[in-house]
Amino acid sequence: MSVIRNAELVPAPARRNFATLFSNVSRWRVPLSILALCILPWVLPSQALAVNVLIYGLVAVGYNLLFGYTGLLSFGHAAFFGAGAYATGIAIGAFGLHWFIAMLIGVLVSGLLATVMGVLAIRTRGIYFSMVTLALAQLVYYAALQASSWTGGENGLRGFTVSTLHLPGFSVNFLDPLVKYYAIMIVVAAALWFVSRVLSSPFGAVIEAIRENETRARACGYDVERTKLLSFILSGILCGLAGTLSAMHLSIVPLDSLHYHTSGLIVMMTLLGGAGSFFGPFIGALAFLSMEDIFSLWTSNWQLIVGVIFILFVLYLPKGIWGTLISWGKSR
């Protein structure tokens, strides 16, 4: 009641302004995020940080499709990120394939892995789903550790540097940090556009309905299991794409990219920015990586500070940075 009365006190035009602002932000979300990404390397302290924000932002966006929109808490998304990275690295290093084909293979492999893991995990619910995804991802981690002749084992995968991107008619110098940033940004922008389309599609409405009330969604006539599986696969493919970009960027795939630390990192970024919103995960990745960048200059125990901030967010701003902004704007 008090909320409604307070709203009455704000002059009507002011309220309308906020409402229009947020609906416009939502309508122009893809151009706006591309604009933001374009200026990112100029406002962040280093281009390396900006590239990391791009890659982890994409991972978090992909993860958010499953966690924020479908309501499934996976603890195993490092598997898709890592699988995409390894597949691309192996395709270039061991088979000498063109970088574009290698990227396609990376996405394909992570999609296949997501299909297998999805089919197995989606039979379970709640905490069991999280545990099954975690266990399956650890299985992938140990497989990569054991298959060291292919993956380099503990040392990670090396020896597949991409220095020039050959395209029909021209080539791009992938060693120039700024050029590299914008080359990766084009792929990320295309992925964001894809996610935006998926979210405003009929399928996007169904996954939100499943998150809100699975029983009711089933009674409404939706095949909940198939829908969840498709969401799981799409989410895995997006994380896999981020993995292929990471491999091309670093010219090395560390074994850690498959570790559950990475899965936890993805969950943290998504929650920090705001699960279930379009911009949230990217803002979460930006905030997390910037904090790492700043605090690691002061102390090697930077994770302690980030951990405390994360806990404060979960306790007091559970909607994350962007989610809190949205509800603040709507209540005005």
Add this chain to the structure above:
Amino acid sequence: MSVTNIGKQFGGLVALKDVTADFREGQITAIIGPNGAGKSTFFNILSGALKPSSGTLRFRGADMAGVPQHDYVHRGIARSYQITNIFPNLSVLENVRVAAQAFRSRMNIWADRSADRDSLDRASTMLASVGLSARAATPAKFLAHGQQRALEIAIALVADPALLLLDEPTAGMGPEETREMVALIEKLAAQRTILLVEHKMKMILGLSDRVLVLHHGQLLADGTPTEIQANSEVRRVYLGQNDGYA
């Protein structure tokens, strides 16, 4: 819809035993019985949420044994829930629109959902007919209880089912809201078959064409409200035990 010798066991517990009944089109049938009589189990079987341990379930001549729950609504059977079962964070309009969309598009990841004008129009019309148009943009969780019940029914109704299953549609409602709900059900009954579970005896006897009485998982009586009121066994196990109901 016809059920033949339906039985359901949960481990050693027999929840339903040999229930046989036919539901004719265009009738309002009420299912009553004391707590634990098997009403909910029966309802869950009719709506596909549970599969019977024995017996057969046929709808419009088709055996429903191998039909998954999510296909029931596509065959013309929709249900509402006893505990309000809506999409709390979606807008009132989106709650109904997503239910309507199930008949147009389920797995399309590429189209824009705003292109589906038909689902949107059907949802808006449905909201108007249950009196919720003014709240269309509100998140469903902010509706009053009675309005949530109406939304609950709107979600089931937008499927335009031939058979509508209502699980205690007036649960937790005051007298005024109950009267409105009864009026709504009477309006709906003109076009479809309705089956409802209820506790409010006065309402059932006035509203339904036929009453089934379940007791200890078995069908105790089946007849018109007048016959049921006159049935001595029903009076003994149910009507007489608590004057509050009658």
